[in-house]
Each structure stands twice: as C-alpha cells, then as structure tokens.
Amino acid sequence: MTSINKLIVALDVNTEEKAVALAETLKNEVRFLKIGLELFSACGPKIVERIKETGCDVFLDLKFHDIPTTVMKAAAAVTALEPFMFNVHALGGYEMMKRTAEAVASETSRLEIVKPKVLAVTILTSMDEKAMREIGLSLNPKDAVLKLAALAKKAGLDGVVASPSETKAIREELGEDFIIVTPGVRPEWAAVNDQKRVATPKAAIKDGANYIVVGRPITEYKDPAEAARQIRKEMEI
Numbered sequence: 289m290t291s292i293n294k295l296i297v298a299l300d301v302n303t304e305e306k307a308v309a310l311a312e313t314l315k316n317e318v319r320f321l322k323i324g325l326e327l328f329s330a331c332g333p334k335i336v337e338r339i340k341e342t343g344c345d346v347f348l349d350l351k352f353h354d355i356p357t358t359v360m361k362a363a364a365a366v367t368a369l370e371p372f373m374f375n376v377h378a379l380g381g382y383e384m385m386k387r388t389a390e391a392v393a394s395e396t397s398r399l400e401i402v403k404p405k406v407l408a409v410t411i412l413t414s415m416d417e418k419a420m421r422e423i424g425l426s427l428n429p430k431d432a433v434l435k436l437a438a439l440a441k442k443a444g445l446d447g448v449v450a451s452p453s454e455t456k457a458i459r460e461e462l463g464e465d466f467i468i469v470t471p472g473v474r475p476e477w478a479a480v481n482d483q484k485r486v487a488t489p490k491a492a493i494k495d496g497a498n499y500i501v502v503g504r505p506i507t508e509y510k511d512p513a514e515a516a517r518q519i520r521k522e523m524e525i
Contacts, residue, residue: 291520294493296320296347296469297512298503302330304338310507311342317516320372322347322501336369345372347469347501351409353377356384360391363406367395373405373469375449378436385443405447405467408440413451413472430454434461441466452487452495459496470497475505475519489522 295318299307307327314321321344327335328350336346348371352359359376366374376388385408396403410433411420417428425432433454438461440448447467450458455470470492492500502519509515 291523292317293319294497294499294523295489295516295520296322296499296501297506297516298322298324298349298471298501299327299339300324300503300507302326304331304335307331307335308338308342310512311339311344313512314506314516315342315344317513317520318344320345320347320499322349322503323371324349325351333366333369336371340370347372347499348374348404351375351377352388353380354384356380356387359384360387363388364391364395367392367401367404368399370401371404373407373446373467375407375409376445378408378410378440378448382439382443385440385445389444406445407447407449407467407469408436408443408445409449410436410440410454411451430457434458437462437466447498452492452497455487455492455497456495467499468497469499469501471501473500473502475502475522489519490524493523 297314297318299310299321301307311321321339323335323346339346348366352362359380376385389406392403392406411429420429433450434457437448437458441462449469451472452470455468458468473487473489473492475489489500506512506515
C-alpha cells in the first residue's frame with residue numbers, strides 16, 4: 289500500500305462543521321478518517337455518511353465493550369452505516385468478539401454490502417504497566433496485548449488496535465494477513481500529549497503496522513494538509 293492508504297487521521301472535534309471542514313481539507317492527502325466517541329456522540333450516525341460524502345473512508349472508533357448480545361446488536365447497527373472498519377474492546381472476551389464477527393457477517397450478507405473490517409482494541413496507548421496494575425491486570429502491556437490479539441484472531445476478527453511497542457511482536461506471532469492499526473504515533477516534531485507507548489510514523493510502519501492513526505499533530509497544525517504530507521513522507525521506508 290502507498291502512504292496515502294496507510295495514514296488514518298483522527299477527527300477529534302465535536303461538531304459536524306469542524307469535522308466536514310477537516311475532511312475537505314485532508315481528502316486529497318489521506319483516504320481514511322477516524323470518527324471517535326466525541327464526534328459520534330455529538331453528531332450521531334449521520335456523521336458517518338457526511339464524512340463518506342467527502343470521498344474519504346471511515347474508521348468508526350467506538351470501542352464497543354459490553355455483554356455479548358449488546359455488542360452484537362451494536363455491531364450489526366454500525367455495519368449498516370458501511371464504515372471501512374470499526375472496533376470492539378478485546379477485554380470484552382472471546383464470546384463477545386466471536387458473536388460480533390458472526391453478526392457482522394450476517395448483516396453484510398443481508399444488506400449485500402462490503403463487509404467492514406472488525407478490529408479488537410487491546411490495551412489503550414495511554415496505559416503503561418503501572419496503570420494496568422491499578423486496575424488489577426498483572427501482565428505487562430506487551431504480554432497482555434499479545435494474548436488479547438491471539439484471542440481476537442481466534443474469535444474471527446480481522447485485526448487489532450495496538451500500540452507501536454507491540455506491533456512487531458504481533459506481526460511475528462499472528463502473520464501477515466492480520467491487520468494492525470497503530471495509534472500513539474507521533475512525528476518527531478510533535479508533542480506526545482497523553483500517549484505513553486509511542487513511536488514515529490516510520491518506526492511503526494517498519495515494525496509491521498498496516499495503518500497508523502494520527503490526530504492532533506495534523507488536525508491542530510496550522511496547515512493540516514501539509515502536516516499530513518509531512519507524515520506520509522516520514523512513513524516511506
């Protein structure tokens with residue numbers, strides 16, 4: 289894939305107007321835009337269609353985490369919105385992920401649409417070993433991520449969201465066909481902010497990420513399109 293197909297820009301804004309304006313600004317530099325909880329909560333499902341109307345594909349980052357039946361139904365509902373991909377929390381367990389995969393396949397067939405990629409969020413990039421211990425998780429981040437990634441693959445999901453620190457190990461253990469989306473990516477000229485397990489765009493791609501997610505270094509830059517071009521250039525290996 290070329291760099292334009294590997295960069296996902298996070299639309300971390302809270303209005304339709306801001307999101308669409310960013311999409312229009314970036315549509316010639318990126319293919320994928322991420323809609324997260326803030327934007328989806330503020331605008332509702334219609335924001336997916338509005339962003340798709342700009343010509344960009346959508347990564348719907350809602351991180352579903354609930355009992356299997358609830359997540360299964362939510363997954364079927366967002367499948368009908370036709371995002372390129374969306375995610376659930378791997379910590380919801382094997383049964384939740386398996387039933388999600390089944391629901392998406394069923395809904396895709398019923399509606400005769402392209403099946404979205406379904407990913408499992410492993411351990412958030414804002415968490416380190418200390419934060420994991422505070423919530424009762426005794427594994428270190430790398431071991432926890434690998435265990436959750438293997439469970440997601442077994443459940444029939446297409447890939448995972450994982451930090452740059454675990455990308456290489458996931459690729460080695462789970463193969464070339466397993467999708468890895470890597471947040472916590474920061475170019476050398478940008479602030480780390482609240483991310484703890486980070487890497488540069490070039491390092492993340494070199495270690496095996498299929499896609500990298502970048503937000504504020506692009507969306508808060510004086511010229512977002514230029515920032516995206518700089519990051520795409522950094523990604524070339």
